[in-house]
Amino acid sequence: MHYVLLPFIICAFLKYIDCKGCVQLDTYSFDKITSKFEASLIKFDTAYPYGAKHDAFEAVCEAAYSSPDLLVGEVQVKDYGEKDNEELAKRYGVIKDNYPTVKLFTKNGPVTFVTNDDKDFTSDNLKKFIRSKSQVYIGLPGCLEDFDKIATEFIKTKNIDEKKSLLKKAENLWDKAKGNRENKSAETYVKIMRKILEKGPEFITNESVRVENVLKGKINKEKQTEMQERVNILQSFSIHDEL
Known part of the structure; x- marks a missing residue:
């Protein structure tokens, strides 16, 4: 035995x-x-x-x-x-x-x-x-390092022309995205940047609240993953001081 x-x-x-x-x-x-x-x-x-x-x-x-x-x-x-x-x-x-x-x-x-x-x-x-x-990068699910760097610059600058230039940079990167998953994430970054230019930086707060509310509801696992990855990407447009 x-x-x-x-x-x-x-x-x-x-x-x-x-x-x-x-x-x-x-x-x-x-x-x-x-x-x-x-x-x-x-x-x-x-x-x-x-x-x-x-x-x-x-x-x-x-x-x-x-x-x-x-x-x-x-x-x-x-x-x-x-x-x-x-x-x-x-x-x-x-x-x-x-x-x-x-x-x-x-x-x-x-x-x-x-x-x-x-x-x-x-x-x-x-x-x-x-x-x-720290200054070390480690990606969250759904996040892409090059896009995260652009998001950080985008949210820091108050110059509209600089924001538009960064959006163009992100759009060009989106064209080079490989695979459905990377393409979907790249699309999310670009659309968020466009919305910020249209509605202002408060879009991040409002959209984060909306997505968090969706996550609290009854949704299937696939939708839950999609929404959580959106939350992660939205956080890339914020500066975190703590958890």
Whole structure:
């Protein structure tokens, strides 16, 4: 019986220690490795973590593979034996009762990811946290990096001619979009920019409220995904100071 169960036990164990794209850090490697990156998103957690929060963090690890300036790592803290990494956790004010604790380390120092509810500990919110607290780009579902850069410039400038020039730039990029998904996202950016020119910057607030209300209603999964991606793109036209 033990031989039958052993493969399942091993698979479960590997599930706990495996975190795709996640760098395992300890007291000796932490400073040496994090100092090489523009930003480092680090999760302090128990040894062999699992659960919804770990899954959300793992999703960010996978999404960060294309961001060379971003390190996503994990510090597993043991409260038994030699108590590995316990001193490192204490150094940053992390205690066992608050595991998992996620911090973003930049040249300005560490900032803690804070949520009002466990349900807010999501991969999308972690991505928003990275984008709001650093200069590192990591895309939200539906967002496109080149268009996000244009959106930031577009919303910052008050010069109408500059806005029109940026709109033209976005329209040209739209023509080069590949695949239905990218084409749909590009179209959304362009249409939002046109609406802002027509109705003013308040369009962003009004449209965000409208879409959020749609999301609160009874809609199918496909429509929910479409609306959430629209929310993400609308957020690209805002400057976030915090989550």
